[in-house]
Amino acid sequence: MKIYEKAPAKINLMLDVLHKRNDGYHEVEMIMTMVDLSDRLTMSELPRDAIIISSQAGYIPLDEKNLAFQAARLIKERYNVSTGVHIHLDKHIPVAAGLAGGSSDAAAALRGLNKLWRLGISDAELRVLGAELGSDVPFCITGGTALASGRGELLKPLPNPPQCWVILAKPPINVSTAEVYGRVKADQIAHHPSARQMENAIRNASFTEVCNALGNVLEDVTLKLYPEVEHLKNSMIRLGADGVLMSGSGPTVFGLVSKEAKVPRIYNGLRGFCKDVYAVRLLT
Ligand SMILES: C[C@](O)(CO)[C@H](O)COP(=O)(O)OP(=O)(O)OC[C@H]1O[C@@H](n2ccc(N)nc2=O)[C@H](O)[C@@H]1O
Numbered sequence: 325m326k327i328y329e330k331a332p333a334k335i336n337l338m339l340d341v342l343h344k345r346n347d348g349y350h351e352v353e354m355i356m357t358m359v360d361l362s363d364r365l366t367m368s369e370l371p372r373d374a375i376i377i378s379s380q381a382g383y384i385p386l387d388e389k390n391l392a393f394q395a396a397r398l399i400k401e402r403y404n405v406s407t408g409v410h411i412h413l414d415k416h417i418p419v420a421a422g423l424a425g426g427s428s429d430a431a432a433a434l435r436g437l438n439k440l441w442r443l444g445i446s447d448a449e450l451r452v453l454g455a456e457l458g459s460d461v462p463f464c465i466t467g468g469t470a471l472a473s474g475r476g477e478l479l480k481p482l483p484n485p486p487q488c489w490v491i492l493a494k495p496p497i498n499v500s501t502a503e504v505y506g507r508v509k510a511d512q513i514a515h516h517p518s519a520r521q522m523e524n525a526i527r528n529a530s531f532t533e534v535c536n537a538l539g540n541v542l543e544d545v546t547l548k549l550y551p552e553v554e555h556l557k558n559s560m561i562r563l564g565a566d567g568v569l570m571s572g573s574g575p576t577v578f579g580l581v582s583k584e585a586k587v588p589r590i591y592n593g594l595r596g597f598c599k600d601v602y603a604v605r606l607l608t
């Protein structure tokens with residue numbers, strides 16, 4: 325038997341850090357949604373007790389460092405599964421980009437293996453398992469749009485934002501999420517974006533209000549470390565995107581665009597100096 329699962333990328337429409345916790349993580353408030361840029365997982369049962377990861381992408385680990393491997397190992401151990409699985413990852417989401425590529429693969433593996441091995445695990449239980457693998461994994465289990473709190477694992481579902489184009493551009497640098505959080509000074513954040521304002525904008529289905537409510541406190545850290553991210557933001561604004569923000573800990577910058585006619589100019593303008601550019605829709 326084979327199971328196919330899509331693993332979409334996420335963007336953070338807002339991200340606020342409230343304080344550093346005793347366990348080393350940061351208490352956050354974020355509103356996340358999915359975009360139509362996905363990895364594709366194929367999961368095939370193996371009669372022997374093994375987890376094999378393969379991928380067409382040459383630049384990701386295929387051993388126990390792969391989050392899909394960790395997801396398979398976790399579910400196998402927790403539910404005493406004695407057979408194995410071969411997971412093929414058809415990667416499309418850029419790696420270490422702030423788009424939760426690895427987290428979404430882990431979530432898709434948990435969803436798919438639940439079906440492959442007929443375990444009957446509820447979504448709520450899958451989210452609890454997912455939290456053991458990473459803070460973004462619980463959101464990626466259910467997807468949609470949500471307000472995340474705690475370290476990212478406490479989720480309140482929201483309606484999807486009004487449909488629009490999303491231009492994603494990733495400069496050729498790798499950003500470590502741990503390093504970015506490590507440099508945040510939670511008590512010195514000058515401006516906190518408002519989760520309430522973004523939630524209201526989404527509930528009002530107002531594209532303009534969504535653009536006005538965009539904000540990410542991790543930008544201050546990543547933009548200081550990598551000025552090319554700020555350059556990319558400024559270029560996207562100059563080319564006419566309606567709202568522009570860095571996703572997660574970066575370095576991917578996204579631009580929200582309501583009018584399709586504006587998309588080619590922004591896309592082509594960015595492609596002039598950035599290789600990794602995508603024009604996609606929100607996954608609504
Ligand atoms: C930046 C975001 O992607 C935005 O959605 C997430 O907040 C991070 O999610 P993630 O990559 O799944 O993060 P994890 O794998 O759980 O943690 C990576 C590292 O980031 C830091 N981290 C992460 C989440 C959080 N709320 N506080 C933290 O300080 C911790 O140092 C942790 O060791």
Ligand SMILES: Nc1ncnc2c1ncn2[C@@H]1O[C@H](COP(=O)(O)OP(=O)(O)OP(=O)(O)O)[C@@H](O)[C@H]1O
Nearest residue numbers: 390391419420421422423424425426427429460572
């Ligand atoms: N299935 C996977 N796909 C991509 N990267 C993976 C995967 N498994 C492990 N990794 C490793 O995880 C690291 C982060 O990659 P990933 O693409 O998940 O980052 P990200 O998009 O910044 O995630 P987040 O937004 O959740 O912080 C990379 O160094 C990569 O080697």
